Amino acid sequence: MRTLLRLFAVVALACAPAFVPAPALAAGGPQVLVVTTGNEEQEVADYAVERLHMEARRWNFTLIEGTPEDLEHLGAYDVVMFLNTGGDFLDEAQQESVETFVKQGGGLVATNTAIESEPDWTWFHESLSATALPRAEAATEESVNFNSGSQVTEGLDEELKLTERWYFFDPEPAQPGSTLLAQLGSGDAVAWVNEELPVFYASPGGEGKTWGDRDFLQLIRQAIWWGAGEDAAMVQNSDDAAPAWPYTLTFVLFVVAVAGGGSIAVWRLDKAESEREAAAA
Template sequence: MRTLLRLCIVVALACAPAFAPSAALAAGGPTVLVLTTGNEAQDVADFALERLHMEARRWSFTLVEGTPADLEDLDGTDVVMFLNTGADILDETQEASLHSFLSRGGGFVATNAAAASEPDWDFYQELLGATALTPPVEPASEQEVAFNAGSPITDGLDEELKVTERWYYFDPEPAQPESTILAQLGSGDPVAWNSESYNAFYASPGGTGKTWGDRDFLQLIRQGIWWAAGEQGMLLQNSEDAAPEWPYTWTFVLFVVAVAGGGSIAVWRLDKDEALRESEGAESEPAADPPVRAGV
């Protein structure tokens, strides 16, 4: 019984990797350079980056945190993301490099305050397809965001999303044919759209940590990243919570056999040693006195 129990433990340990979370690999996915320079709320930016790193691991893209200086060399970068960036963060060299990158098909994703990041750069307004009015002065309010179907960026986002933000408004607003509206408030004001001239996507929400914790908003952002990168295939999850598919590779099978075999040998040796100790203990015990007969 003891031997059987030990063998069960060995087998369980050998098979544990079959049920352990698989490491998510971003090999082959787009590389995203994300900037948070000049943001007004570092705690929100930090939380957003934390959530985006999780998305990157699960959905096969690579997230690289950077600064405006990194825009001067964008080799190996597929998407530049301005996450709640502040105003006037780029110098002329960085603007020229970003312009060249986007003109030859590079991707761009921006959220929240990034709409007002470069107010004096005409190309930036062309890229966004809209001009943000002065930063929001109204307090944050909860609004319903409705998504429009027909775009890979909004695929699967069928229900309205309730978001509490200090909302940005635009004049001029994005409009066809230069832009495709992806989401709007109940008032009709657009809050997410993509450019038809560049691989550029913008979402007005993202100024609060609660928004970055919303599953639907993260889906919108990751699908926006995928679209901006020019990816044509389906966005496939590579979740750390997913077990590997069966059957496993021969390497894994051989690993299990090796561990189980080694464990079996170890159990056999332990049982042999234990039996030997029991035998030696029995031999060392003094012999019992013979029974005494009555009347002798």
């Protein structure tokens, strides 16, 4: 019985690090309120939020899922994200709250169908600096090229291939009001920022596979960092980084090794204790 108890204690100690709260959650990084109201594909939105939660744990920002009502009180947030939002999902007070938030330095990150949201909200569409034409009927694979020189595209040097129902714009974002960050091979805009306000938009994101792409997620997390006004380079939280080996296999081998060594030590202790008891008898 004593052997089992000691062995259990050894395994519990070995597993304990897996249940320690991620330090990224206590790091005090940017607070991001994400709203998906009115999206056309809930499964895509749910998957996108799931992937962004993983990015938040690894890259020291906090993602909070919210509703339009949460937009009325933005004092606790650094960035608001309209993830594939659609339709008239905000009332006048919520629009004014977001507008004031951005004018005072808060970041706004929008993706995909968000550019069609709130068609009568003049300030929002002026901030996005472009007008979307109807999306393509069918999804096609296109190459996306990134422009260097921006904090948002840092490290994104390779061509990215994404399959989307692509947006095209008329007018397109143009300087001096906007800085183009990415475009299709045809030259049509894909992602950009407002030069006067911390507003970022990326047209992809309507397909679940896009949110699983490493480079696209890097673009979005760096846009969040930029929108929050963070100038320093992002540093990955090593405790939450994916290990070189598959995590499950690594963890199992680790526990087996510790438990095996612990069981030998426990067996020796019990043997020595038994011998002392026999000698005393």
